[in-house]
Amino acid sequence: xxxxxxxxxxxxxxxxxxxxxxxxxxxxxxxxxxxxxxxxxxxxxxxxxxxxxxxxxxxxxxxxxxxxxxxxxxxxxxxxxxxxxxxxxxxxxxxxxxxxxxxxxxxxxxxxxxxxxxxxxxxxxxxxxxxxxxxxxx
Numbered sequence: 001x002x003x004x005x006x007x008x009x010x011x012x013x014x015x016x017x018x019x020x021x022x023x024x025x026x027x028x029x030x031x032x033x034x035x036x037x038x039x040x041x042x043x044x045x046x047x048x049x050x051x052x053x054x055x056x057x058x059x060x061x062x063x064x065x066x067x068x069x070x071x072x073x074x075x076x077x078x079x080x081x082x083x084x085x086x087x088x089x090x091x092x093x094x095x096x097x098x099x100x101x102x103x104x105x106x107x108x109x110x111x112x113x114x115x116x117x118x119x120x121x122x123x124x125x126x127x128x129x130x131x132x133x134x135x136x137x138x
Contacts, residue, residue, distance in 0.1 A: 011038065011039055011078040011083070013075070013077045013078070014035065014075070014076055015075045015076075016074045017072065018074075019068055019071060019072070020060070020061045020065030020068050020069070020070040022061055022062075025057060028053065028057040028072070029054045035085075036050070036135070041137065045138075048117070048135070049085075049116070051112075052117050053087070053133065056087040056113060056133060057087055059109050060089035060131070061089075063093075064093070065089055065090060066091070070089070071090065073088040074086070074087055082118075082135065083134070083137070084134050085133040085135075086131065086133075087131045087133070088129070088130045088131075092125075092128075093122060093124035110122065113133060117134060118136045119132070
């Protein structure tokens with residue numbers, strides 16, 4: 001599907017919820033990949049979206065949840081020429097502070113997501129954290 005005939009097909013807003021269990025991660029990745037494909041992204045871009053969402057949901061499960069029963073919600077909507085994902089968890093985001101020169105094993109997820117997506121915005125709150133990921137149709 002090209003971007004010229006892409007506008008003729010309305011992208012339907014959708015949501016998928018999982019419990020905060022890493023065993024459910026494939027389900028979240030598949031949801032993101034299907035949405036990207038249906039939006040009309042080429043396969044390479046669909047893979048980038050899938051990787052970024054995998055990282056976002058993994059972080060929500062590992063750091064944004066107090067128990068495996070906590071929900072992690074993934075919403076996907078269309079803005080003009082853009083697919084927008086939001087990953088919402090129940091945790092409170094606490095930024096990591098590392099000493100200069102340290103190369104921690106974790107804590108680089110947001111930078112990784114920024115490499116794959118056109119926009120990454122984090123909205124921490126007292127009732128949870130919302131991560132907004134944007135990919136534009138070229």
